[in-house]
Amino acid sequence: MKTRIKEFRARYNLTQAELAEKVGVRRETIVFLEKGKYNPSLKLAHDISIVLKAKIEDIFIFDNGNIENVD
Amino acid sequence: MIDKKIIDPYRVSMWLGSAILIILAVYMIIWKTVDDFIAIMVLVGILIIVVNFLSYIGMEKPKDERLKKIGTLAATYSWYITLAFMCFLLFSGYYSHRVFKPAELFGLVIFVMISTMLVINECLNLKGDVE
Numbered sequence: 269m270k271t272r273i274k275e276f277r278a279r280y281n282l283t284q285a286e287l288a289e290k291v292g293v294r295r296e297t298i299v300f301l302e303k304g305k306y307n308p309s310l311k312l313a314h315d316i317s318i319v320l321k322a323k324i325e326d327i328f329i330f331d332n333g334n335i336e337n338v339d
Numbered sequence: 340m341i342d343k344k345i346i347d348p349y350r351v352s353m354w355l356g357s358a359i360l361i362i363l364a365v366y367m368i369i370w371k372t373v374d375d376f377i378a379i380m381v382l383v384g385i386l387i388i389v390v391n392f393l394s395y396i397g398m399e400k401p402k403d404e405r406l407k408k409i410g411t412l413a414a415t416y417s418w419y420i421t422l423a424f425m426c427f428l429l430f431s432g433y434y435s436h437r438v439f440k441p442a443e444l445f446g447l448v449i450f451v452m453i454s455t456m457l458v459i460n461e462c463l464n465l466k467g468d469v470e
Contacts, residue, residue, distance in 0.1 A: 285345075292402060293402075293403045293404060293405065294347075294397070294401055294403040294405075294406065295345065296403075296405070297403055297404070297405040297406075300405065300467040300468070303467070305466070305467030305468060306405055306467045306468045307468060307470060308404070309404055311404075312404055
């Protein structure tokens with residue numbers, strides 16, 4: 269999974285610590301999220317998307333692999 | 340946009356408490372005895388760990404879901420390894436007719452429990468996630 273948190277953070281001039289405080293996690297978690305090393309819970313992804321005023325799928329880019337939709 | 344690294348006081352306290360307990364555990368394993376100073380220091384080490392443990396694994400303020408996942412897994416593995424180790428001690432002691440002294444047993448269990456929890460927690464923390 270890749271994320272565009274850093275890009276969105278820069279857009280709103282937010283530091284990692286400020287974003288962490290707004291979504292209720294520690295700064296290290298934001299660091300690991302930006303590196304794509306941590307899969308957040310849906311709640312955390314939702315909270316980050318609200319703070320950064322973007323859709324979850326715009327911030328978190330998942331590799332869909334072999335998963336296909338019903339069509 | 341990159342912040343300076345901040346030292347986590349709960350992590351430092353946990354390492355301090357663990358260091359005290361591990362040193363005392365090694366002492367008890369080697370000398371197989373406990374005196375007033377050792378007993379008080381064990382109590383101090385355990386108190387430091389008890390006070391900081393829930394914050395260290397992100398379950399109390401400041402909460403953190405990543406530390407909670409990592410800490411829960413580390414504590415589970417630690418419990419599991421300690422249980423297996425205690426069974427091993429029981430069987431090895433029984434079949435080798437070796438009598439363990441209480442201080443030695445306590446030292447061994449404390450050493451395994453604390454060291455596995457810390458090592459697993461730090462390894463997962465470096466990795467970032469449990470997956």
